[in-house]
Amino acid sequence: MPKEKLSIVKIGGNIIEDASALEAFLKLFSRLEGKKILVHGGGKRATHIASKLGIESQMxxxxxxxxAETLEVITMVYAGLVNKNIVAQLQALRINSIGLTGADANSITSDKRPVKEVDFGFVGDVKSVDYNSVNKLIEADFTPVFCAITHDGKGQLLNTNADTITSQIAIGMSALYETSINYCFELNGVLEDINDKNSVIKHIDTKLYAELLEQGIIADGMLPKLENCFDALNNGVSSINMGNTSMLTQENDNFTTITL
Amino acid sequence: MPKEKLSIVKIGGNIIEDASALEAFLKLFSRLEGKKILVHGGGKRATHIASKLGIESQMxxxxxxxxAETLEVITMVYAGLVNKNIVAQLQALRINSIGLTGADANSITSDKRPVKEVDFGFVGDVKSVDYNSVNKLIEADFTPVFCAITHDGKGQLLNTNADTITSQIAIGMSALYETSINYCFELNGVLEDINDKNSVIKHIDTKLYAELLEQGIIADGMLPKLENCFDALNNGVSSINMGNTSMLTQENDNFTTITL
Incomplete structure (x- = not known):
């Protein structure tokens, strides 16, 4: 029997920080058919509030x-301010959502990143996703909304990369569902020419990815994003789209689809 | 068939603000048998962070x-910092908790308080508790942890009194469960003599309550608390305990029980 479909949508800071862009996105998300999960980053709001509180971001x-102080601010902004306002707005759109960190429902457990040359502090690398626990929420017709915070199972919250959380949830849930990811970001997709926003590469597979890497077309910030995508695809995720939020509609086909 | 029991425990600022008191309480809570819900206030942390951010508390x-600015801070502190740290600590104690505002799972809907002599701003008076939605979480073996924030169903979060949230959840859940409330606070119970912490009145019923009111023994901050209790009892809640956290153990019987 084919598995039921599950869409996982990730939005980043560019949408979170723009109230009207967020509102427009949430409308699109609410209309997305079938079972779904939203994952959001935190954006610059945490940095802004940290600086107001006199906490300097160490880079x-x-x-x-x-x-410890930065983690407090991140917990306040991501899990409180951003997450709960998204949940309230989704409720207004009749999507019965629940906002979660990885601690809630014990959904995502991480290991604190080991100290090598750099001590990243309270940063977590995902160890496991309790997909049965997350599925209990989905089966009860709730739409999970995850922020980029996990926990170590011993009482410690950990700051965790939102792209990684997205792919790890997708990998976990692929035990139960045919899982796809939509990474919404500020570009129309993966670009052949970084200076031409319309040079979207519509389909990337393993073979083309190797070529693009060799040609140096995939570089900088796009490199870890695509590595993360192929890791997800190699671990059970069916397909991944990258582009702006309008790819969630049927009208726009100008985005990048990634498959093995 | 008798209804299954559900315990609702409320803790206030005195426990939230003291890390070791919170840890000790969460241990007691984790050992409490049967189905349960935790509700927490926010304490002075929000005021403290608001003042650091240059937001003056208008009284x-x-x-x-x-x-609007105060609501943002409250959302950050109650739903983010306080709620998620409690959830992470409960996970470490093997209680599979989920932290919630009233927006999550559409659990508690409020009306923004109408402006009369005073405009209280983004303050909500509870209109309805979706007990079926909350029960889906309980039935899935999650322990809900509520902070004192609700929503209006139209996208707006609202600051809401934690004692009221507790009693309204208890009233709502009493449709499905034999519901009791444990209000944990800084006193050993309702005191006959406010200057004698051991003068706990062990049992208050409707008749004694009327007498205590007449004698002026129930006054000041205790008055709205007890009014709230009798409102809950008159609307389906079975019994209410008030006292310090040790009343959750079997060893301490020095607290106040309130029934009709």
């Missing part, structure tokens, strides 16, 4: 260090 | 006005 090699 | 007649 090492361009990556933020999550000390 | 009218001793009551806080929740303007």
């Amino acid at each position: 090492v090699n361009g990556r933020r260090i999550t000390d | 009218v007649n001793g009551r806080r006005i929740t303007d």
Whole structure:
């Protein structure tokens, strides 16, 4: 028997930080048919509030260090302010959502990243997704809305990359569902020419990915994103779309689909 | 057939703000047998963080006005910082909890308080509890952990009194369960003499309540608490205990039980 479909949609800071863009996105998301999960990043709001509170963001090699104070701010902003406002707005759109961190329903357990050259602080690398626990919520007709926070199972919350959370949830849920991911971001898709926003590569598979890597077309921020995608595809996820939010509608086919 | 029992436990700021008191309480809560729900207040942390962010708490007649900025802080602190740390700690104690506002699972809908002499801002008076929705979580073996935030069903979060949320959840759930409330607070119970912490009145019923009111023994902050209790009892809740957290154990019987 074929598995039922489950769509996992991830939105980033560019949408979170723009109230009207968020409202428009949530309308699209509410109309998406079938079972679904939303994952959101936190954006610059946490940095902004941290700085107002006099907490300086420590950066090492361009990556933020999550000390105890920064984790508090991230927990406030991601799990509180951003997550609960999204949930309230989805309820207004008649989507019965529940906002979650990985601690809620014991859904996502992480290991605190080991200290090597850099001590990233309270950052978690996903260890396991309790897909049965998440599925209890889905089966009860709730739509889970995850923020980018997990826990270590010993009482510690951990800051975790939202793209990784998305792919790990998708991998976990693929035990039960035919799972796809929609990564919504500020570009129309993976671009052949970074200076031409319309140069969307419509379909990337393993073979083309190798070629694009060799040609240096996939670089910088796109590299970890695509590595993350192929990791998900190699671990049970069916397909992944990357593009702007309008790819959730039927009208726009100008985005990137990634398959093995 | 007799209904199954459900315990609803409410803790206030005095426990939230003291890390070791919170840890000790959560251990007691985790050992409490049967189905249960936790409700927590927010305490002074929100005021503290608001003041750090340069947001002044406006008070009218001793009551806080929740303007848009204050609501943001309350959402960050109650639904983010406090709620998610409690959930993570309960997971460490093997209680599979889910942290909720009234927006999550559409569990508690409120009306924004009408403006009369005072505009309280984004404050909600509970209109309805979706006990079937909350029960789906309980039936799936999750322990709901509520913070004192509700929503209006139109996308707006609302600051709501934690004692009222507790009694309204208890009233709602009494359609399905034999529901009791444990209000944990800084006193050993309702005191006959406010200056003698051991003068606990062990049992208050409707008749004694009327007498205590007449004698002026119930006054000030205790008055709305007890009014709230009798409202709950008159609307289906079986019994209510008030006292310090040790009343959750079998060893302490020095607390107040309230029945009709």
